[in-house]
Amino acid sequence: xxxxxxxxxxxxxxxxxxxxxxxSQRKSLKHAVLFFGGFGLAFVFLYLSFLSLQVSVAYAVxxxxxxxxxxxxxxxxxxESKSKIRIVSLVIIVVGVTGLKAVS
Amino acid sequence: xxxxxxxVILTCLFELFWVLGFNIASTWWHWAIIITIxxxxxxxxxxxxxxLPTGTVYAIFAAAGTVGTALMDIYIxxxxxxxxxxxxxxxxxFGVILLKRSDDGAKQEEAAS
Numbered sequence: 686x687x688x689x690x691x692x693x694x695x696x697x698x699x700x701x702x703x704x705x706x707x708x709s710q711r712k713s714l715k716h717a718v719l720f721f722g723g724f725g726l727a728f729v730f731l732y733l734s735f736l737s738l739q740v741s742v743a744y745a746v747x748x749x750x751x752x753x754x755x756x757x758x759x760x761x762x763x764x765e766s767k768s769k770i771r772i773v774s775l776v777i778i779v780v781g782v783t784g785l786k787a788v789s
Numbered sequence: 790x791x792x793x794x795x796x797v798i799l800t801c802l803f804e805l806f807w808v809l810g811f812n813i814a815s816t817w818w819h820w821a822i823i824i825t826i827x828x829x830x831x832x833x834x835x836x837x838x839x840x841l842p843t844g845t846v847y848a849i850f851a852a853a854g855t856v857g858t859a860l861m862d863i864y865i866x867x868x869x870x871x872x873x874x875x876x877x878x879x880x881x882x883f884g885v886i887l888l889k890r891s892d893d894g895a896k897q898e899e900a901a902s
Contacts, residue, residue: 702847705831709838721831752851756844765842770891777884778848782855785877789859789868 690734691743697727698751699758706763727751745786753779796837797846801853803830808858812866845888852881 701723708716727747734743756775759765803826810823837846856878862868 702843705835705838705847706843709835709843720835721828724831748851748855752848755847759842759844763843765844766891768891771845771888774884774887774891775844775848777880777887778852781877781881781884782851785855785859785874785881788871788873788877789862 687734687737687743690730691738691747694727694730694734694747695750695754697723697730698747699723699754701727702751702755703758706759741786741789745783748786749779749783752782791840793837793840793846796833797841797849800830800833800837800846800850801857803833804850804854805857805861806830808854809861809865812861848888849885852885856881 701720704716704719704721704723708720710716731743731747734747753775756765756779760767807823807826807830810819810826814820814823834846834850859874859878863870863874
């Protein structure tokens, strides 16, 4: 059950990131709800996952997958740069975030 | 320098305040302050994305939060420092600098073409 909550939290984080992108382009109520609602629910499910999983591990998986997904979505759907060096540096960040959370 | 980077710095700074708050909050009004800080923080996050790629901003936001909490654990809450922690922190800083440089490079190419 714990990992299912982590999965849900990551999905809502992605919703929040799409909201973040949309809200930064145009400040409308719909975009604000996506943005704050997505991150709000992500935190709720992350908290629920802590009840049955080790906090550092659950958090590491959540933030690593969410950051990677945020980058991919912006590259695929919002036309952000897909240059090789950008992808390499993003992979370094995701591995670093996940690793640091896992050993903390 | 793009003024969006000022918002990146602000959002990372405010993030550290609410993360610290999460660790020391004990009554309802503490949480009220924390939620206010989160709202301001996310507003700066959105402002940063107006002029910078969202993927970049979000990755830096996540990285700053991670390094910040790890440092807080070590210095404020007397956690332990390990070689592994130092290694991943260095890796993060390297990744963020590389990413910033690559985005700057892409912008210059755009401007030149």
